[in-house]
Amino acid sequence: MKGQELPPVTIRRHPERGHYDAETIHAIIDAAPYCHVAVVRDGMPLVLPTFHVRIASDIFIHGAVATGFFQELAEGSPVAVAVTLLDGWVLARSWFNHSANYRSVVVFGRPREVVDTNEKQRVFEAFAHKVVPGRWQDARQPSERELRTTRMFAIPIDHAAAKVRSGPPADDADDLGRNTWAGVVPTKLVLGEPVPDPGQSPSIPFPAYLTEWLKRAQSES
């Protein structure tokens, strides 16, 4: 399995929804808060959600050293990574033509373990910046011990495809006369009202970078 060629990434069903350019693929990976990583263990499929960040043409994932899931990754076994964003429900006039608008990416690759603590540190900084810009500077940064007890893997994005659906429903000509409302109801992951840690001193102010982050998330939705 280790030496085996990675599977093809050609989109066979709805080929017109397929994209293979790095710009489209990277943008979807960046927009998604988390991904799903699949490996083969003892011949059986295993899939788990995990957070990720992209730097250049690598996806980085990380976790505690104890994460059982990382055994296969450390051995260099191939992984499949799926990144999925649901953008809306597509309500057609027939049930059969109901669909969803979405952006998705699947990457096949062989993970490389990141062992250098400086590289780990840089990836964490990028991850913090992706999720909450400004947080890296405000929080206590990782200690040597913390970096050592975190395992990290880079998966190259050079064997990947995106699949994207957007726009209105595609109904059969025969159904267009129906008296059924048709259209798209967009969906979006939004941020809610922050809940301060109950153990926190009330004198600690809510930081400006968080206000900015919430405001930007609001305006994008």
Place this chain on the structure above:
Amino acid sequence: MKGQELPPVTIRRHPERGHYDAETIHAIIDAAPYCHVAVVRDGMPLVLPTFHVRIASDIFIHGAVATGFFQELAEGSPVAVAVTLLDGWVLARSWFNHSANYRSVVVFGRPREVVDTNEKQRVFEAFAHKVVPGRWQDARQPSERELRTTRMFAIPIDHAAAKVRSGPPADDADDLGRNTWAGVVPTKLVLGEPVPDPGQSPSIPFPAYLTEWLKRAQSES
């Protein structure tokens, strides 16, 4: 692989977050709009997003007959299904203790293909009811041909585990004195403003069940 025993579902990392009761597992599966299904193809992992609905203790997924992905399912190869809901960003005082609140389920199982068109019809009705209550009655229901050209699989949920994190950050005692705001910023998938199909007659009213659906989604967020 076909006769092989399914892998254990015990949560090893953060065992206190593990749940094995059907009530918890079913509620998470029902709350998620889509899942990720992993299979092994030629010894390599493959994972794809797809929509699902639960009825009793089965997850049902479906797709066009041409879906290449269904080859392994039809052969009865084991699948791993992951269902993931991101509930919030957990902002701790140290970067290391940053986390997320989430509800996730992983199911291992051998799919059974649904071939009876009456069963398919019932599953589609349940799926419509899950996504947009009232839509099934309003849209044109599937024809015999449409049911035949849709492939459907049931995956039993009897070999599954849930993992759930909720609540405030868990900081190290040494970090509690820091002047860093700590807490949770909730996240939620919400519905946006409906976009009517441009080809639609303006005389078609926006149906009451959709207004109801949007209102309920709003009040839950």
